[in-house]
Amino acid sequence: MKAAELLRFGFALVVGWTDPEGSRPYLGALQLAYYDPDGRLVYAGRASTGIKQAELAIFWRRLQPLATSEMPLAVPPPRDSRFGSPLVLSRVHWVRPELVAEVKYLTWTADKVLREVVYEGLRQDKPAAEVRREVPYRSPELSTIDSLARTQSSKR
16 A cells, blocks of 8 residues: 555444464454445455554454354355455354444445455444444535536547
């Protein structure tokens, strides 16, 4: 990720984790989701960076009582992605969607999955039921400027 790229902050529900790889203990990547307008839980991507080494064991212990054998999502997550390695569902440990994570990310993909996600921490002050996909705000001024620019370029 380039330093000049704009990062956004948002919230996501932790719905699972994958097994760790290499020398990292306890957790691989957190599986994230949000509620859609109809109240269905929708996959939002994964975050494997941002959790400090010292937090991994604490976080893993916090997830254990929330573990469930059933996937909490309305629709299974995409198994492949243009960004990152394929998600192997058999390696996912699902949890009830009770923990709210604050995340930093680059953008949403066309598939409505977060891209370049970094875990920032858990939020106790944000109710899980209120976690929704945040749609970026586009000011009317920018829309007007974009329309004018398109009109000018089409006249050339």
